[in-house]
Amino acid sequence: MEFSPFNPIVKLCLQGMELEAQNNREKALQIYLEGWNEANNDFEKYLTSYYIAKLQDDTQQKIFWLESTLSFALKSNSPAVNTALPTIYLTISECYKSLGEFEKAEELFAQSEAHRYSPSDNGPFYHGTKADLSIGDFLVAGGKSNYQNNLKMNHIYFTALVDGAGLAAALANGEGTERVYVVEPTGSYENDPNLTDKKFPGNPTRSYRSEAPLKIVGEIKEWAHRSPEEIQKFKEKLDNNKGEIIN
Incomplete structure (x- = not known):
């Protein structure tokens, strides 16, 4: 699908971001979870799980939601998503590093670097x-x-x-x-x-x-x-x- 600021799920994500800016993390998380439950395709699942992951204080929960984000990102296989792969891999890598799982962290870091230099969008x-x-x-x-x-x-x-x-x-x-x-x-x-x-x-x-x-x-x-x-x-x-x- 094409990204649009008028998409209902994107609107919910924007609403959640505004609540985060107001330091209302609990309400923001509720909005993101609402978006997750209403998401109809891989792109919308990818986007909402990304924001849910950001608000997780528990590292294992953060990894769970980030790996969900990565899974839906790879399923969507869209130029609208591929530019985010380096950041997603790197964030998961940092989570594993904080848990002392250095070998796993290195593997994910390598994936982050590999996707950073993927081919550019070919248009039109x-x-x-x-x-x-x-x-x-x-x-x-x-x-x-x-x-x-x-x-x-x-x-x-x-x-x-x-x-x-x-x-x-x-x-x-x-x-x-x-x-x-x-x-x-x-x-x-x-x-x-x-x-x-x-x-x-x-x-x-x-x-x-x-x-x-x-x-x-x-x-x-x-x-x-x-x-x-x-x-x-x-x-x-x-x-x-x-x-x-x-x-």
Whole structure:
């Protein structure tokens, strides 16, 4: 499945994170367990078990939930999950190390390192904007940030999720028509550090950035459009986010 901030299970995880930020760990755990019980697929099971594991004080219980996280992550076999594998393996490794099981810890550490250098996402890739562009045009770095005034961006951003690009188009500055273009990177690219291993493990939004231009090779006409009310709530959350943009 594709990651979406509008997914009911993802919403529960976000609610749990807010409760954690308020130091209400007990209520947060209840919310995560609710998400676990309502999860309908491997990705949702992976995500909820990850947050349940984080709140376990008992190391054996933490290992149990982390190994559940790993199991569902491997079952889903998705680019939205694979970027989290190094962190999951490393966290389990540290748990075994704390128990004095050093051989097991070393095996898991080796797995963490091996997955850290797995191949990158191969796309296809998309860019959402309100700019009216044509096939063959190039998108380049240097534009203004949609999320922080007076910030000139050193990279051009894109995603492998059509709906994610559609959301970016809805949030983009300007009054033009929302457009989602199919793009090809002309140079190397990296995980978007503003999203990777932040609220969610790895890079579930499959968001990337490059200093090199993106070539427009097509346009998508259909994606999951969100209501004006949903977009407004999303904008308000972004406005309340005081974190620094990694540029």
